[in-house]
Amino acid sequence: MRVFENTCTFDYSWANVSVANWRKYCAWNTQSTHVIAVDTLARSVDPSTGILRSERLITCKQNAPRWLMRLTGAEVSYVREVSEVDPRTKTVVLRSVNLTGSNIMSVQETVVYTPHPDHPDSKTVFTQDASITAYGAFSRICNAVEEWSVERFGQNAQKGRQGFEAVLEMSSKAFREMKEGHKEEA
Template sequence: MKFFQASHKFDHSWSQVTAANWMKYPNEQCPHVVAVDVLNRHIDPETGVLHTERLLTCNQNAPALVLKFLGGSTVSYVRETSELDPRTKKLTMKTENLSMCNVLRINETVTYTVHPQDANSTLFHQEAQIVAGSALSRFSSYVEDFCLTRFRDNAAVGRAGFEMVLDRFKAARLEAAQQLEKIEKATASL
């Protein structure tokens, strides 16, 4: 079993980050995520927590020989469950691979919280466990090390892609505010 941890500060408010999170895919940095389907979404009436379950469809970039040997496909599926608590301002997302999980299991937990030193920023924390299945017992350490390196590289690319989404989201909000201001000025002069 291998572990991965990373933290990052997004220079955007928690409400901006959590709103943009639902529009994270597709983005130019993560073209492997080809579809996101919402399977279930509901708000707990007692707590106000938004619960969401999504299915991410991805194109794997694994060597053809490896896929043939393991009986896999270039298309893989990931289940994501999330809890967004507007009272505590915490979004927790958990993902697990559904494809080839008998060969390799990757469980990831991501949290977004208000940054403790900067209320206009968001703290991102990411943890993952990578476990090679018993079918790979002789090679499990090698496979886990390889997957950990890929996960680390992909995590950095994913954060960069989300920064791009956040910047576009911010630009759209500013443009909408400017348009609203123009409309208000035009109607005030009537």
């Protein structure tokens, strides 16, 4: 098993980030062209805690080496994402796991968005970790696959941040324009 960890700060409030999270695979994100579809399977709010829980199926075009696509037998992959948004503690937690090729390799990712401790009204801390485990009879091959996967995960995390920054910018711009439009109407 190999672990990937990443932390960064977004210069946007937790409210902006948590709303933009639902748009992270939209057309504004030019880095997520591999995402074909995002389907909501379930969504509910716990009346006692106010926590919004969503389960989504994310469909992606495989962007993997041919040898890995031959092993999985798929050009399209599926990821299950379960998220919880807690408005009281201002926390968004996303947990995802690959469904395609899970008998060959398991990727379990957790992402957490929380207000920045020093700038809670204007910045958000993003924490990401992923556990990657390759299965097989030959440990050297499994180790090589895991190492390659962690390296690839890091590259994709950089692209993901760039794309999410674009979504945050467009989302914030749209929100500002909407607020300004309401002021003019008043």
